[in-house]
Amino acid sequence: LGDRLLYLPHVYGPSVHPMPYFSDPGFPENLPAVWDAHFGHLSARSLPWGIGEFGGKYQGQDQVWQDRFVRYLREKGVKVWFYWALNPNSGDTGGILEDDWKTPVWPKIRLLQSLMAAPSGQAFDFLPAEGEVVNPERGFAADSYYPDEPSLDAAAKLAEARAKGFEVRLIRRTYYLHAFAGQDSLPQSFLNTLAQDLQSAQGAGVKLILRFAYRPDENLQGSPTYCDPPKERILAHLAQIGPVLRAHLGVIAYLEAGLIGPWGEWHSASPEAALMDPLPGYNEGNQPPCGRQNYDRKLPNAKTLEIVQALLQEVPGRKVAVRYPMAKAKLLELAGGGSPGTYPSPSAFSPLVPLEAHGNTLKARLGAHNDCFLASENDFGTYYYDPGPQQELEKEYWSQDSRFTVMGGETCTPTPYVPPEEGDPAAYVYRQFQRFRFNNLNLNYHPGFLSWLAGQRFGPDTLLQALKRDLGYRLYLRRVEVDRIHLSPGQSLTLRLYLENQGFGSMYNPKGLELVFVREGDGLEVARSLGSGFHGPPPGEEAVYTYTAEAPSGPGTYALWLRIYDPDLPDDPRYSVRLASRLEYRDGRNHLALYVHVR
Structure with missing residues (x-):
């Protein structure tokens, strides 16, 4: 009978059962003798035993005894054990999941993983690297604009960035197509330039963030007037651009949606082309040709959706970043048969979950870019204007959605907006980059903001160095x-x-x-x-x-x-x-x- 019985005692710490040996001056090194007396002695008699339950909150004395207990089990070669518990509502022990029932308590996971090593194998534990680890598709990005720069010299961009102290693996190349906005076809010379730029990027070992836009500036009084082309012309241009992009897909990191509004930033859309609708309640008044300072004509409509879907079709497997969380939510709502002309419902702000991530759906392939990060409480209209639940909903939506998609952009003010109650501006700014899961940031704009980052102490170095290290994946x-x-x-x-x-x-x-x-x-x-x-x-x-x-x-x-x-x-x-x-x-x-x- 003895060979068929397995002894599985339950072992808990001071928060569950405060025994005298937890307050002994020799704690925790007094514990192995206690465990030997209770069950460890069975090993010397070659009798089988394991642990039926153990666990506890991983803090204070409970952490100390668990660390020592796991080491004891490894020393004894124990392979049969059960940890209490998975669920977080387990009273005095907690769980290995946080209160959201999704997030692992990683210190507990790491502790238990140390009991799972294969006995006949080999393992190696690494220390983390220090400083920036330069990798593709992440980090600070150089930028370049057509036609101001008629062709891209990617190697020169890398050298220019290196001279400023940046090792870049991304270049954001924006193509302003205002010269072709009135033409149904793009000239072959432009398509050749695009192909040469992509070849230049590959020659330098970098990837491109691409944006196509028709309006290089706002239509201010006394300035040139730029217009959004009609939808049909944009679709025709995309059909020409697509084969060039697909031939060089490997050097494209992702695209920004662009195409509509000044700088392709999806506001101030031209009323004539009506590629976007006014926000509900917004009266843009009598507009001059192509619109002027009508910032709140930014609500996606059926034309916007058709353009975005065409862009996605031209670059299979690549993500397309949109300018506002509201814009992604509205595009998904429209694609699902939702009503046009209305602000997205709260349910539309539903972030990606693991089962949806990295698929070929509209939801999985739309990413984000914020070109006025930390400019104000609402990032100059990136989020719902007024502080409150809707603004916070949109921020949290972008934060959670970016777990599985891309987030990039730039700053647009000389210094960041920091709420008055924040005592440590550098720590606050770092947390915001972390919260929104930034993959990349323009190293050229805003220069004042970059100087501010370089002047802020953060940990052992500056905040700028911390961002070099932590932007993107690591x-x-x-x-x-x-x-x-x-x-x-x-x-x-x-x-x-x-x-x-x-x-x-x-x-x-x-x-x-x-x-x-x-x-x-x-x-x-x-x-x-x-x-x-x-x-x-x-x-x-x-x-x-x-x-x-x-x-x-x-x-x-x-x-x-x-x-x-x-x-x-x-x-x-x-x-x-x-x-x-x-x-x-x-x-x-x-x-x-x-x-x-x-x-």
Whole structure:
């Protein structure tokens, strides 16, 4: 009977059962003797035991005893245990989920993960990298404007940014097409320029954020008048641009919707073309031709939706960023059969959830850009004008939606708006970039704002340095495990990656993963695909990824390297992702500090 019984005691800490040994002067090193007396002695008698329940809130003495208990279980080689509890409403122990029932309590997760390592395998724990880790599709972005700059010299843009202390991997290239607004067809010379610009970007190893617009300025008194073209002309132009973009899709990070209004920023739309409607209750009065300072003609309508859908169709797999949270909500409402001319209902401000993320739907492919970030309480009309529930709803919508899509833009004031009650302006500004999950920021505008960032102390350095480090994704590989280190030729190897996204933003474009076995001695390389469509964890979150790869057929000792590559440019290491861990990175590969032996 003894061989068929498994002893599973329940063990809890001082907040659940305040026993005298928790207040002993030797705490917590007195605890192993207590546990040995209660159940640990069974190991010496080769009797099976595990832990039926343990847990607690992870703070104070409860954290101390749990840390010591988990170390005790590892020392004893215990593999059978149950943690109380998953759900957060578990009274005096709490759970491994926060009160929202969705967010993991990561310190508890990490504690329990240390009990899950495969006993016959090999693991390595990495320290996080320090400072900026330069990677594709993130960080500060250079900018360039056509026709002021008739062609893009991407390498010169990188050199110019480097001279200012920025290592950039993004250039925002805006094309002002006012010279062609009255023409049904774009000239071939412009299409050639566009293709050459995309080739220039690839030659420099950068990606482009593209925007097409017809109005390079507002229609102010005494200034030139610029008009939105009719919808049909815009659609015809997009049909010409599309093949050029698709031929160079790999160097496009994403597009900004543009096309409508001054600078393509989706306000002050021309009444004649009526590509957008006035906001409800807004009377734009008698407008001069093409509109002037009619800022609140910014509500998407059926024409807006048709233009956005056409733009998305021309760039399969790429996201398109819109200027306002209200605009995305209204586009989705219209696409679902909602009424035109009305402000989006509260239910339309429904952010992406994991099951919807990264799909080929309108909701998943529309991102965001804010070109007046921290300019005022409503970012100069980016959000609902008046403070209150609606404005906060729109801010939170953008914050949560950007977990799985793109957020970029620029500032437009010399200094940031900071609420009077905020005692630490630098900390407040950092939190706002973090809240809205910024992937990139224009390094040229506003110059005053950039100078302010450089002058603010934040942690050990400046706020500008913190943004260089944290804009976009920052994938920290905390731990790597394999299930075995001795393999037969062709045998399956299980690889487990513990990743944390420590950056502000998401990996909005998918990547491919490859495990590369590199043999010691002759350097023979054997690459095994781990799959495609990899986006990593959302910003501020952790995840564990498990993969299976076949061992090489030839005998030898092999180092393991991880390649996170761009599926559109798989052979160019400049577009591969470097992990934010202290590891060796070479030729687009991350050394996992593990070795396997094939015999």
